[in-house]
Amino acid sequence: METLLAVDSLSVSFPVGDHWVPVVRGVSLDVGAGEFVGLVGESGSGKSMTAYAILRLVPDPGRITGGRILLDGEDLLGLSDARMRSVRGARIGMIFQEPMTALNPVFTVGFQITEAVRVHHRVSKREAELEAVRLLDLVAIPAARQRLEDYPHQLSGGQRQRVMIAIALASKPDLLIADEPTTALDVTIQAQILELLERLRRELGLAVLLITHDLAVVAETCARVVVMYAGQVVEEAPVETLFAAPAHPYTRGLLTAAPGLGRPGARGELATIPGQVPEMARLPTGCAFHPRCSEVMDECARENPDVYPLSSEHRARCFLHGTPASRSEAS
């Protein structure tokens, strides 16, 4: 498979007080043409910020402080703003996590979709409107025709999310970055949307970087999964491997905590990962996960683990799978 997107050692920081706090810390990940890659991880671990950085939309006062973002081999960080705008529209589509903030409240949804269509394709207003209706049908908005005249606040949370999906698909992108695209949808419509994305993958070779907290959605749609914790990639594996043999203790905790249908425990006793998610400005020394890790060893608090290979396709950032630099030097 050809690599479409290659993110290499990406870092993003925010100024807090008088110093910069990194929230994305050297993230590397690939997405192949026509591939579905899942990006999962703890809340606040830097998933959305990674997505914003790929589109060069890191909100002020944040900055990309290092790394490269290659789309078909071309470094997006070197492009002019104008070139970047056209990449953003035509090649990479984005579905944002919070549709209400991403849609403009003062314009009708019809206007916003037809604009998105017209930016990328020279068509008449009439044709753009027809395309807008087709897109809304595609994302299962009932009575699409009539709803074009609605404003975002007149739609339900899930309908707004589907309008966002329609806008992201309007430019027929090669890569879709979807940040929690189906969380506000009921499972039947979620299934329909995922089916739609899968069809676009088969027919048009659409690649998707899917950010989600829903491991079941990952299991059903993605070929590969990247797991983030505290701004870093801590594990990467093909989806079957990740679910069958998770290597990083954080990933193992996530899988145990995932509720599934038909296995209700005692009410209110959902498994959690003990301890608190660390503040990015005050990360623990050594492995960022060590205060919460059930397998913590002496070196974990002292040294930062590298990413160690378990197989050609499976990597984990954990001393259970590699020797600390200090010890390997000594030997």
Next chain:
Amino acid sequence: MTPLLEVRDLRKHFPVRRGLLQRVTGHVKALDGVSLDLASGECFALVGESGSGKTTFGRCVLRLEEPTSGVVRFQGEDLLALSPAELRERRRHFQVVFQDPYGSLNPRMRIQSILSEPLEVHDTVPETERAERIEELLTLVGLTKDAGRRFPHEFSGGQRQRIGIARALAPEPSLLVADEPVSALDVSVRAQIINLLVDLQNRFGLTMIFIAHDLAVVEQTADRVGVMYLGRIVELGATRDIFAAPQHPYTVSLLSAVPVADPARRRDRILLEGEPPSPLSPPPGCPFHPRCPIAKDRCRQEEPALTGSTDSRQVACHYPGELEPEGLGLSANGTF
């Protein structure tokens, strides 16, 4: 025992205005006759189609939106008859966690001011103890104390959602409407928050209307479930019963569409046939008939009422239980 909350035949019809003259050309029947009793300390989950009226129900019950008609009684008192001043006074007893966390937090206020506002308005906590209380709330939802000094845009989606929860819990409400409160959280934090809500419910008798799309979470937390479709409740009953043996064909298809966290068992999804219905012009007869796999002639003409005894299962279907879960890939015991 009188229920904590009584809702009778609640309706909300939004006028649809079209064209230059903004003439009313129809109505979106977002809520079309919903009745419900909630006992004190109960956790009631509302699930269903996107756009079926769940958020609208929550907003109308709390009078954040004026319903078109119906009755809402809280501790026996008619909420719809209250003056704005009286309503403000009662507000501290019922709080809401909004579906869109960012849209509902004032971007110009620091988190500590956002959390202290409800404490000031209702004067529940003496001024000297407020700072302490705010730190307590932040810790409760898994944020650090420093979070208080920051602004909403400095947080991730899931962190904002937790701020929304902390704000709702601040005045110690007796009724909480939580609209998708954990959808933006990773499973571990989600489990922490749900454990927290259940704990509050057990300790203080918090009554909760829990709106959610995540059926696994609902199965683990709710005492009772209501399933909504197109502005109505189509099935209502104890969580265990509904998940073990759904009676309404919509509930059956909803449960069968839940994805499974196991790539080895990836299966063909069963999609509902047909167009999702338009709330602008609901189909005649049973509103689910255009998509129902077992619809018969009667369904196209006669609208089924929600029937069954109020304290057990209620279903709005002419042929309840006839659609077998097996037919939709669900095994007999409700698991997959």
